[in-house]
Amino acid sequence: DAGVTQSPTHLIKTRGQHVTLRCSPISGHKSVSWYQQVLGQGPQFIFQYYEKEERGRGNFPDRFSARQFPNYSSELNVNALLLGDSALYLCASSLLGASGANVLTFGAGSRLTVL
Amino acid sequence: AQSVTQPDIHITVSEGASLELRCNYSYGATPYLFWYVQSPGQGLQLLLKYFSGDTLVQGIKGFEAEFKRSQSSFNLRKPSVHWSDAAEYFCAVEEAAGNKLTFGGGTRVLVKP
Numbered sequence: 287d288a289g290v291t292q293s294p295t296h297l298i299k300t301r302g303q304h305v306t307l308r309c310s311p312i313s314g315h316k317s318v319s320w321y322q323q324v325l326g327q328g329p330q331f332i333f334q335y336y337e338k339e340e341r342g343r344g345n346f347p348d349r350f351s352a353r354q355f356p357n358y359s360s361e362l363n364v365n366a367l368l369l370g371d372s373a374l375y376l377c378a379s380s381l382l383g384a385s386g387a388n389v390l391t392f393g394a395g396s397r398l399t400v401l
Numbered sequence: 402a403q404s405v406t407q408p409d410i411h412i413t414v415s416e417g418a419s420l421e422l423r424c425n426y427s428y429g430a431t432p433y434l435f436w437y438v439q440s441p442g443q444g445l446q447l448l449l450k451y452f453s454g455d456t457l458v459q460g461i462k463g464f465e466a467e468f469k470r471s472q473s474s475f476n477l478r479k480p481s482v483h484w485s486d487a488a489e490y491f492c493a494v495e496e497a498a499g500n501k502l503t504f505g506g507g508t509r510v511l512v513k514p
Contacts, residue, residue: 290444319501328405328491328504329445342500376444390502392437392444 288313290393292377298399299367307362307396311379317341318360319390320352321376329376335360336382364398372400403428405492407505414482415513422477422508424492432494434475435502436466439489448490451475462486487512 291310299305311318317336321329331344335354349365358379364371374397378390404427414420426432433452437445449460456468466477475492489509493502 321502328493328506329502331501331503334500344501378445389435389447389450390445391447394442394444 290377290379290391292375292393292396294396295394296397296399298401300401301367301369303367303400305364305367305398307364307375307377307398309360309362309377309379309393311358311360311377312391315379315381315391316358317380317382318354318358319378319380320360320362321378321392322346323374323376323395324370325373332362332375367400369400372398374398403432403494403496403503405494405503405505407490407492407508409508410506411509411511413511413513416484417481420477420479420482420486420510422490422492422510424475424477424505426473426475426492426494428473428494428496430496431470432496434466434468435493435495436460436464436475436477437491437493437504438462439491439507441488445491448477482510482512484512484514486510 293308319334320332323329333352334342338354352362354360374395376395378392380390406425435450436448439445448464451458451468464479489507491507492505
């Protein structure tokens, strides 16, 4: 059974460019979350989507946007890239349990370098 | 706002020795608590979780963690470390019925032969 898959695995962009990162959740998972992990730090929450609707947004500028498609896959878009956007972007999928506990399964991430 | 503190940035332990990683959180109620492990260049793998009930939880790879409400702590332990346990470990909390995890800064574990 495939886990959470992300693409691309690595990419290099220059300042001011735009980037799109893609994520396919585990089959049957309807929730996708995005996290940014800057080198040497813990992951920071960016977005959560459930059934194609945004359920939460972290403290990130409007340059960051995301969407979820009918097949529950997701895209994260970042416009006007800054050097500080260089990070590992992690996608996670989950089944929202009755308790509300959100047990996330993470993908291997997309490593973005902005020059 | 909730926060998670992992006081130890690096820990070096000899193979076969015991390991304890500290995690303290700041939150008004009892949150859901998690430990994840990240190997170099990899995503995060869930080691164990605490939602309620028994405060000592068992996880994968021989790890366990104990929730102490009075100390707002959720420390991770392993009795005997293997070289393959060298990785970075992250403690995380989720508010009940919340929609996001808040992670600590991580503890990097080095294992000496």
